Amino acid sequence: MTDTKINTLVSPEGSLEILSNHEVNRLKDKSEGGLYRLFRQCALAVLNTGVETDDCKALMEANADFDVRLVPQPRGLKLELINAPSHAFVDGEMLRAIREHLFAVLRDIIYTHSIPQTIAGFRGDNPDDITNLVFHILRNAGVLEAGRQPDLVVCWGGHSISHEEYQYSKEVGHQLGLRGLSIITGCGPGAMKGPMKGATIGHAKQRVKNGRYIGITEPAIIGAEAPNPIVNELVIMPDIEKRLEAFVRCGHGVIVFPGGVGTAEEILYLLGILLHPDNSDLPFPVVFTGQKENAEYFEMIDRFIRNALGDEAASRYEIIIDDPVRVAQTMKRGVKEVETFRRAMQDAYYFNWMLKIDPVFQFPFEPTHANMRSLELHRDQPVHMVAANLRKAFSGIVAGNVKEQGIRQIQEKGPFEIAGDPTLIRPLEAMLEQFVAQNRMKLPGATAYQPCYRIISGAA
Structure with missing residues (x-):
């Protein structure tokens, strides 16, 4: 389903750039109540734009080594992608549309799980x-x-x-x-x-x-x-x-x-x-x-x-x-x-x-x-x-x-x-x-x- 894999840091594109410590911790949380698994699944789907599959389970299994991590920065945050599918990149640079979608995922997952509390x-x-x-x-x-x-x-x-x-x-x-x-x-x-x-x-x-x-x-x-x-x-x-x-x-x-x-x-x-x-x-x-x-x-x-x-x-x-x-x-x-x-x-x-x-x-x-x-x-x-x-x-x-x-x-x-x-x-x-x-x-x-x-x- 994928060929070579890429490790990279990605900066925000058009969406969420600032997270609270609480939001960061929830996204890192791999327990049942945490958001890590949900965020990883949606991020992987976005990175596979254009891949001919409609089997979510098969997609996750074929990319079992994929990981996404939040990297706090003095001026905001970046995402560290590990073993990301290469077709999301051109000459080593992530496609801009995919980068926008990736941070839209981050934006909506964070907001959806925080707005009911507010x-x-x-x-x-x-x-x-x-x-x-x-x-x-x-x-x-x-x-x-x-x-x-x-x-x-x-x-x-x-x-x-x-x-x-x-x-x-x-x-x-x-x-x-x-x-x-x-x-x-x-x-x-x-x-x-x-x-x-x-x-x-x-x-x-x-x-x-x-x-x-x-x-x-x-x-x-x-x-x-x-x-x-x-x-x-x-x-x-x-x-x-x-x-x-x-x-x-x-x-x-x-x-x-x-x-x-x-x-x-x-x-x-x-x-x-x-x-x-x-x-x-x-x-x-x-x-x-x-x-x-x-x-x-x-x-x-x-x-x-x-x-x-x-x-x-x-x-x-x-x-x-x-x-x-x-x-x-x-x-x-x-x-x-x-x-x-x-x-x-x-x-x-x-x-x-x-x-x-x-x-x-x-x-x-x-x-x-x-x-x-x-x-x-x-x-x-x-x-x-x-x-x-x-x-x-x-x-x-x-x-x-x-x-x-x-x-x-x-x-x-x-x-x-x-x-x-x-x-x-x-x-x-x-x-x-x-x-x-x-x-x-x-x-x-x-x-x-x-x-x-x-x-x-x-x-x-």
């Missing part, structure tokens, strides 16, 4: 406190820009996609860039990189000098989806739920490209939120798009949504096939409607405070065998709860596919079991089979994909 009465099970934490992390990272007109389009889609699908996502990004729109993605490869790369060309043609390519990730996924080098604003949220909330709070619209279980998780999260009655009049443009070869894929997604959540959920998105110009035009109009609405309601352009997010979408879900087996996958509950529990099922499969802890659980205890109402479970099983057949579960490797889940048909 917010009076902060509770991790309080919905308002969770949203407040998301806001503070984004503000500290410089993502929230007061005075800037709405222009941020969230692009979701698979990291394991075909070359043709990548090129299509790139052309959509190009058309968005020509219209002055900027991009937020999960920051990884595939459909996360394509729109950013296309937007850079569109921005260059229009002489847009402040184009934004924001990547939002979380520690458990960053090793599987290392930030692509186009990202110029990287943010590491504490967990997947806060990552998803960050997308919908600071984005002004969403485009969904073909993907696998991670994309399905994002779709269910978004629709589950938009189905809340308090959000019925809130404009939020959503477009599903792909090549003409992807028409059947989106027909499958649409059928699954209509079966699980009903036609009202389907009314919250538009499917546009093989037409990047129309996608960009639709998103531009939608973002303008968001701007008009926010102005009328005196809501911030930079953070969607009015969006109602039910707590069930905010509280972290831990994908263990017991939790996956006990998911409430039935229709005898409000429709947003159906979306929430299906979202958790997909989240667990993502963990079993690419997250270090999930992979270890599968190796130790076998596949997760998923059971529920056959009217929900059978379409779910059929869609998962298609994801496997279309190579959307993981990047192609030497061995065939082994499912990390087992569907218990007909179980209640």
Whole structure:
């Protein structure tokens, strides 16, 4: 996975330069409550930008000799990297983008673990406190820009996609860039990189000098989806739920490209939120798009949504096939409607405070065998709860596919079991089979994909 290794000292680039003794000690602490292991894992992921892997566990094992240490300096601090992968360097100098990302990791890990202690009465099970934490992390990272007109389009889609699908996502990004729109993605490869790369060309043609390519990730996924080098604003949220909330709070619209279980998780999260009655009049443009070869894929997604959540959920998105110009035009109009609405309601352009997010979408879900087996996958509950529990099922499969802890659980205890109402479970099983057949579960490797889940048909 890596060739030669490099030992070096790295100075800060654009982020945190000063740490307290307490923060330094926490980053050095290798105990369970310390931050060393988390910081090392995220730093290693950033240094492997461009490496074709989506196996966090394999990445860590292949770089077992890597180490990162804090070196206090009279004027701040430096990072000492030991056995760092050489592809993060050019002629012995670290790539500037990677250096920025490395110190963004340091900034966000420190801040995320210190801010709850500074917010009076902060509770991790309080919905308002969770949203407040998301806001503070984004503000500290410089993502929230007061005075800037709405222009941020969230692009979701698979990291394991075909070359043709990548090129299509790139052309959509190009058309968005020509219209002055900027991009937020999960920051990884595939459909996360394509729109950013296309937007850079569109921005260059229009002489847009402040184009934004924001990547939002979380520690458990960053090793599987290392930030692509186009990202110029990287943010590491504490967990997947806060990552998803960050997308919908600071984005002004969403485009969904073909993907696998991670994309399905994002779709269910978004629709589950938009189905809340308090959000019925809130404009939020959503477009599903792909090549003409992807028409059947989106027909499958649409059928699954209509079966699980009903036609009202389907009314919250538009499917546009093989037409990047129309996608960009639709998103531009939608973002303008968001701007008009926010102005009328005196809501911030930079953070969607009015969006109602039910707590069930905010509280972290831990994908263990017991939790996956006990998911409430039935229709005898409000429709947003159906979306929430299906979202958790997909989240667990993502963990079993690419997250270090999930992979270890599968190796130790076998596949997760998923059971529920056959009217929900059978379409779910059929869609998962298609994801496997279309190579959307993981990047192609030497061995065939082994499912990390087992569907218990007909179980209640």
